[in-house]
Amino acid sequence: MNRPRSQQIVYWSLVILTLLTLSAPTFVVLGASFTSGNIIQFPPDGFSLKWYAAIIGEQNLRDAFGRSLIVATICVLVSLPTGTLAGIALSKFRIRGANAIQIYLLLPFTIPLIGSGIGLMLAFGDAGILGNLWPIGIATAVINLPFMIWAVSSSAVGLDPDLELAAQSCGAGPVQTFFSVTLPAVAPGVITGSLLMFILSLNEFLVSLLLVDARIVTLPVQIYNSIRSIITPDLAAVSVVFIVVAMLAIAALDKLVGLEIFLKSK
Amino acid sequence: MPIDKTFNRRQLLKTTAAVGAAGAFVASTPSILRAAEPDKPSEIIVRAWGGPWVEALKNGVSDRFTAETGIRVIHDLTEDNEIQPKVWAAVAQGRTPPIHINWDTTTNATKSALRGVCEDLSDLSNIAGTTDLAKPVGVEGYPIVNTYGYVYVLAYRPSAFPDGPPKSYHDLLDPKFKGRLAFYNDGIGFHFPAQVAGGGSLDGIPDAMDPAWEFITKMKAQNPLLGEDPDFVTWFQNGEIDAACTISTNALGAKKNGVDIAWTVPDEGAKFDTDGLWIPKGHSEGDLYWSKAYINSALTKESQQIWLDGLGLPGVVPGLTPPPGMAGDPAYPTKPEDFERLIRISGQVQVENESEWFSKFKTIMQG
Amino acid sequence: MQRSPSSYPLMWRVMDALEAAFAAIWPKGGGKYTPYLMLTPAIVLVGTLVVGLLYIGDSSLRTLDKSTFQFSEFWTLENYVRAFSEPFIFTVVWRSLMGAVIVTIVTLMLAFPYAYVMVRTPNAFLRKFLLIALFLPFFIGQVVRAYGWLIILGNQGIVNDVLGLVGVEPLRLLFNYPAVLFGLVQYMLPFAVLMLAPALTAIPEEIEAAAGSLGASWVETMTHVVLPMAKPGLIGAGLVVLTLSLTDFAMPAILGGGTQDFIANAIYDQFFRTSDQGFGATLALLLIALGSMLVGVVFAVFGAGTLALDGSQK
Numbered sequence: 001m002n003r004p005r006s007q008q009i010v011y012w013s014l015v016i017l018t019l020l021t022l023s024a025p026t027f028v029v030l031g032a033s034f035t036s037g038n039i040i041q042f043p044p045d046g047f048s049l050k051w052y053a054a055i056i057g058e059q060n061l062r063d064a065f066g067r068s069l070i071v072a073t074i075c076v077l078v079s080l081p082t083g084t085l086a087g088i089a090l091s092k093f094r095i096r097g098a099n100a101i102q103i104y105l106l107l108p109f110t111i112p113l114i115g116s117g118i119g120l121m122l123a124f125g126d127a128g129i130l131g132n133l134w135p136i137g138i139a140t141a142v143i144n145l146p147f148m149i150w151a152v153s154s155s156a157v158g159l160d161p162d163l164e165l166a167a168q169s170c171g172a173g174p175v176q177t178f179f180s181v182t183l184p185a186v187a188p189g190v191i192t193g194s195l196l197m198f199i200l201s202l203n204e205f206l207v208s209l210l211l212v213d214a215r216i217v218t219l220p221v222q223i224y225n226s227i228r229s230i231i232t233p234d235l236a237a238v239s240v241v242f243i244v245v246a247m248l249a250i251a252a253l254d255k256l257v258g259l260e261i262f263l264k265s266k
Numbered sequence: 267m268p269i270d271k272t273f274n275r276r277q278l279l280k281t282t283a284a285v286g287a288a289g290a291f292v293a294s295t296p297s298i299l300r301a302a303e304p305d306k307p308s309e310i311i312v313r314a315w316g317g318p319w320v321e322a323l324k325n326g327v328s329d330r331f332t333a334e335t336g337i338r339v340i341h342d343l344t345e346d347n348e349i350q351p352k353v354w355a356a357v358a359q360g361r362t363p364p365i366h367i368n369w370d371t372t373t374n375a376t377k378s379a380l381r382g383v384c385e386d387l388s389d390l391s392n393i394a395g396t397t398d399l400a401k402p403v404g405v406e407g408y409p410i411v412n413t414y415g416y417v418y419v420l421a422y423r424p425s426a427f428p429d430g431p432p433k434s435y436h437d438l439l440d441p442k443f444k445g446r447l448a449f450y451n452d453g454i455g456f457h458f459p460a461q462v463a464g465g466g467s468l469d470g471i472p473d474a475m476d477p478a479w480e481f482i483t484k485m486k487a488q489n490p491l492l493g494e495d496p497d498f499v500t501w502f503q504n505g506e507i508d509a510a511c512t513i514s515t516n517a518l519g520a521k522k523n524g525v526d527i528a529w530t531v532p533d534e535g536a537k538f539d540t541d542g543l544w545i546p547k548g549h550s551e552g553d554l555y556w557s558k559a560y561i562n563s564a565l566t567k568e569s570q571q572i573w574l575d576g577l578g579l580p581g582v583v584p585g586l587t588p589p590p591g592m593a594g595d596p597a598y599p600t601k602p603e604d605f606e607r608l609i610r611i612s613g614q615v616q617v618e619n620e621s622e623w624f625s626k627f628k629t630i631m632q633g
Numbered sequence: 634m635q636r637s638p639s640s641y642p643l644m645w646r647v648m649d650a651l652e653a654a655f656a657a658i659w660p661k662g663g664g665k666y667t668p669y670l671m672l673t674p675a676i677v678l679v680g681t682l683v684v685g686l687l688y689i690g691d692s693s694l695r696t697l698d699k700s701t702f703q704f705s706e707f708w709t710l711e712n713y714v715r716a717f718s719e720p721f722i723f724t725v726v727w728r729s730l731m732g733a734v735i736v737t738i739v740t741l742m743l744a745f746p747y748a749y750v751m752v753r754t755p756n757a758f759l760r761k762f763l764l765i766a767l768f769l770p771f772f773i774g775q776v777v778r779a780y781g782w783l784i785i786l787g788n789q790g791i792v793n794d795v796l797g798l799v800g801v802e803p804l805r806l807l808f809n810y811p812a813v814l815f816g817l818v819q820y821m822l823p824f825a826v827l828m829l830a831p832a833l834t835a836i837p838e839e840i841e842a843a844a845g846s847l848g849a850s851w852v853e854t855m856t857h858v859v860l861p862m863a864k865p866g867l868i869g870a871g872l873v874v875l876t877l878s879l880t881d882f883a884m885p886a887i888l889g890g891g892t893q894d895f896i897a898n899a900i901y902d903q904f905f906r907t908s909d910q911g912f913g914a915t916l917a918l919l920l921i922a923l924g925s926m927l928v929g930v931v932f933a934v935f936g937a938g939t940l941a942l943d944g945s946q947k
Binding site: 345347348350351377378380381382445451452489491492493497500504505506617618619620621624625628629631632633 | 699700701702703719720721724725783784787788789790805807808890891892893894902904905906907908909910
């Protein structure tokens with residue numbers, strides 16, 4: 001489809017502006033990680049890999065990263081079924097009091113993270129489960145749950161109720177209908193949502209800060225605490241490692257399901 | 267369910283205190299008789315500030331402690347004020363606290379002491395060898411042991427002050443410093459000199475502090491930046507500011523990173539305060555015993571020397587050698603006359619009024 | 634799907650067992666409860682936050698005794714009276730509210746063309762590039778990202794270096810309200826684009842072509858055809874951006890230079906700096922009420938967008 005030149009200009013200038021805004025800090029952090037000096041600066045002061053050598057030698061950081069992966073995995077395991085069911089329910093059915101339920105399910109976003117953190121710390125503390133990693137996984141699942149619900153319900157627009165009827169009239173029970181017809185239809189949303197949940201959980205620091213102790217500290221909490229003292233280039237290097245891991249994850253996703261999946265609502 | 271269940275738990279706390287006293291008795295006996303030493307934990311967790319702070323503690327205290335006892339020391343780098351609700355909640359809920367030892371500002375620690383969550387440390391054998399500075403003011407006994415003092419100096423960039431160091435906070439009201447000044451975001455360290463600068467007297471703290479608020483209002487017109495310790499270093503490094511009221515350690519840190527920076531105690535004086543170590547209640551007998559042993563070892567002359575060389579601060583054990591370049595520095599007071607220009611207000615007055623000062627400062631600065 | 638014949642019976646058996654189990658616990662005609670049953674896990678999960686809120690609610694009714702640092706044994710509304718009478722709180726609430734609204738509008742204005750180009754471009758490589766650019770910032774935490782901005786926009790930062798080349802004196806670009814809003818927009822953009830994209834994909838390109846061939850200019854097509862059809866996505870994205878920026882803590886703390894506090898920063902100060910959990914809890918509850926009311930207003934005015942594609946929209 002041919003588009004008018006004026007539209008092209010307006011859109012592209014906004015897109016380029018957005019691209020710059022999105023990517024500028026990434027490039028600065030990337031560059032700063034290669035500095036041979038002792039403070040974060042851009043352009044970097046000389047070139048060296050010493051900050052990478054420094055973080056590779058850090059057993060603490062590796063352990064923390066491993067724990068973060070566990071937390072993020074638990075987060076996805078919890079939020080995937082929960083959010084998928086809720087997303088389908090909200091998009092497929094007419095529900096009494098839907099607005100109230102929506103406001104309730106948006107609580108994770110309307111409660112400031114510090115409030116969620118303090119509340120969960122007290123609740124988990126009384127339940128005697130602090131000191132484990134899994135409550136942190138659950139916590140990150142709760143505070144990001146609206147993303148999962150949203151991702152599923154937006155892809156469920158394309159869910160055709162006639163298909164479900166057809167399956168049932170062919171003799172499929174409700175369970176089989178759900179797994180063979182409903183779930184595949186919302187699969188793109190489930191995948192987008194799960195990936196978002198994984199990333200957000202992997203990066204969560206404020207609520208986790210209140211739920212970890214020194215023995216089970218996660219990587220973002222470790223980074224947040226280090227930043228509170230003095231920001232050194234090793235943190236930039238850690239971020240770059242994160243970016244590389246992200247690239248690999250995105251490449252894997254592209255291979256497995258194709259990135260276009262994020263752009264489809266059906 | 268109330269957050270605060272301490273009242274229901276008084277009984278429990280009494281029990282733990284008794285157990286603690288028994289442990290301390292053992293700690294104070296000579297080491298040859300330590301057949302009755304309680305079981306060693308494999309590790310203890312010490313909360314510390316990151317960067318150069320934890321580095322200094324590790325070299326001066328933690329590594330030496332590990333070498334002596336074989337107990338591993340884990341440093342928890344959570345900020346002091348962020349660990350506080352975690353510790354309070356743990357004690358209130360009768361859980362084991364997340365840390366064994368809190369390296370804390372004396373003001374913050376005093377709040378915990380008043381709340382009754384600190385173990386008593388009066389029986390540490392090395393307290394006998396410390397100066398008055400080690401004793402916290404305004405609380406019974408030793409719920410906290412102060413380990414060194416520090417000064418909220420006026421740090422400045424010499425190139426911005428070609429006529430010599432600023433003599434007074436009034437000098438900072440010069441329009442050329444608009445947007446080029448920094449203070450702590452709760453105003454800590456600046457309230458008291460501001461009281462003097464505004465024409466008031468230190469006796470007016472806490473009841474007649476209008477001079478301070480008037481002077482801070484004048485300072486607000488200069489649009490200062492407000493931040494925390496790391497911000498000051500960053501801002502000096504990035505050339506964002508020309509002067510700041512901050513702890514000398516931050517200025518020293520920036521200097522070590524190659525930033526041209528100096529500091530002074532202005533005519534109004536400078537706030538002097540202390541940091542300390544304390545142990546939250548709720549640990550097992552063995553953990554408490556060895557945590558006390560850790561603090562006791564932090565009070566030895568050897569540990570103090572190495573630890574405080576790293577921080578550039580004056581300790582609580584007599585006869586320490588000042589770190590290079592710090593002898594005679596206004597930020598390294600040792601003799602009585604050094605303290606004449608420093609302002610020291612009791613911890614109790616501070617904790618009782620701090621939140622009010624803080625909200626007054628915020629209201630002026632954020633208005 | 635290809636299955637080896639031997640696995641058929643097993644699959645059937647499993648399916649039959651599941652169906653039987655389902656029928657056993659699920660009474661006939663219970664279908665009208667299905668959506669509620671499906672919502673139950675999410676409601677229970679969010680319930681953990683509600684349990685936390687009960688603790689917060691209890692704290693908010695107790696005042697701090699500064700001679701013992703214990704909280705009052707009795708309940709009182711003093712904290713609420715204080716919250717409504719301190720001018721500082723009003724300043725901070727107003728700043729957060731205005732900030733959240735501005736950030737939402739700007740973010741949507743930037744996210745919409747980005748999502749539109751990403752969805753509509755025939756170039757698969759460009760589409761992937763735009764998607765990846767969207768995902769990468771997620772992996773540098775908010776704090777490190779904010780630090781990146783300190784380097785870029787600082788007095789000796791890149792932008793001022795460039796301005797210096799053309800003889801402009803260094804500008805104070807940081808530590809003010811616009812800097813905080815800018816940081817928030819940057820943080821929210823990926824969320825907004827990801828939420829808008831599926832909604833835009835759902836609009837058939839032929840409809841735009843039809844509008845064009847009937848003589849509508851592209852601006853008219855946008856405002857009369859695409860925007861109304863993308864409404865659910867815009868509302869979903871808008872709500873997420875609105876609530877998240879209203880409750881944000883890191884950007885005002887880092888890019889505001891300590892003078893641009895949002896409500897979350899005031900709450901942080903009470904919890905962590907003055908140890909007054911009671912007043913902090915009060916502020917937190919007021920913020921939740923404010924946020925929920927905003928969400929309610931948006932639902933009432935615009936409908937629930939992608940977040941509630943309830944049956945009525947079909």
